[in-house]
């Protein structure tokens with residue numbers, strides 16, 4: 001049995017931040033991580049560049065300040081997104097791990113936590129290989145289920161439920177959408193557009209659920225790109241519910257304007273969409289519209305795909321669902337169990353692409369780590 005003040009379960013972005021903050025305040029901290037190394041997912045974020053915050057995210061200025069003052073990481077901003085100046089996620093992972101170890105915290109890898117129980121005195125944390133740890137406080141930082149290849153299998157939901165929390169059903173978000181149509185002809189196409197997610201219930205008319213503008217990308221089996229990924233968390237397929245993705249390739253033009261322009265182009269230059277959108281996409285639409293300008297314009301304004309789901313946990317960047325925010329206070333302290341904190345993606349928060357999710361993980365982790373100061377056992 002190993003004793004300490006605080007056990008952090010999970011050495012991802014939120015767990016490392018929490019351990020760092022708590023250790024800096026003199027707490028004896030142990031971080032238990034199921035993988036053979038800490039920060040595996042963090043290292044893969046932002047294509048290895050770690051887009052850790054966004055100018056529009058809450059407390060982003062404080063986080064950028066913390067990175068600079070406490071970790072020695074200078075941030076650079078690109079279109080409102082913050083990255084470490086090195087553009088390497090390793091900079092962030094190394095600084096956190098080095099910093100918390102310097103402050104006296106210990107990370108134990110290959111330690112999958114399978115049970116967390118408490119009595120009035122302490123928490124007992126058990127790992128899969130039969131080790132026991134005793135602490136005054138526990139910070140659950142296990143992440144959700146997104147990026148399953150990085151060690152996220154949803155363990156935290158079971159641990160939280162045993163500690164009297166509820167869990168909003170987790171679904172993959174920031175993911176590509178799979179479609180019923182054969183997309184092989186469009187494979188590799190990237191185009192700027194406005195994407196609409198529409199939903200129909202019990203065979204009724206389709207109604208708009210959400211829309212986003214940006215780059216749309218096609219693969220053989222799915223439609224992706226940041227704006228489609230931002231819509232993916234809203235898909236809740238269930239019996240009687242159908243979704244479709246409608247892509248407007250000319251959001252700046254009215255249908256009548258586009259129709260006029262395409263028939264003019266056909267008469268004058270012998271082409272319609274070719275030259276306005278990527279060639280594969282022009283051919284795809286023109287073939288289906290049988291070279292009719294009115295039909296081509298209608299399809300280019302509302303290119304419609306039947307959504308069959310998302311690519312799944314391996315492809316998703318974040319989890320929608322988790323422990324409701326109403327079950328923790330402003331310090332991310334559990335309202336159901338004393339001296340328990342829940343942080344990061346395990347909570348029911350998911351942000352859009354652009355640094356909002358790491359910002360959340362770091363913000364919640366640092367806040368909990370700062371407030372989880374205990375008197376020890």
Ligand SMILES: Cc1cc2nc3c(=O)[nH]c(=O)nc-3n(C[C@H](O)[C@H](O)[C@H](O)COP(=O)(O)OP(=O)(O)OC[C@H]3O[C@@H](n4cnc5c(N)ncnc54)[C@H](O)[C@@H]3O)c2cc1C
Pocket residue numbers: 009010011012013014015032033034035038039040041042044045046047050051052053111112113114141142143144146147150151152153155156316317318343344345346354355356357358359361
């Ligand atoms: C490929 C990819 C790229 C991304 N890029 C960005 C980006 O650029 N910007 C951005 O804002 N967000 C990005 N995200 C999202 C972001 O990485 C997550 O929101 C963030 O890492 C969540 O932090 P977390 O600490 O809550 O969970 P995680 O980082 O998932 O960490 C949880 C840790 O807990 C461990 N664990 C789980 N169960 C147990 C257990 N039972 N016992 C012990 N340990 C356990 C896991 O192994 C893991 O190490 C990306 C996600 C992916 C998958």
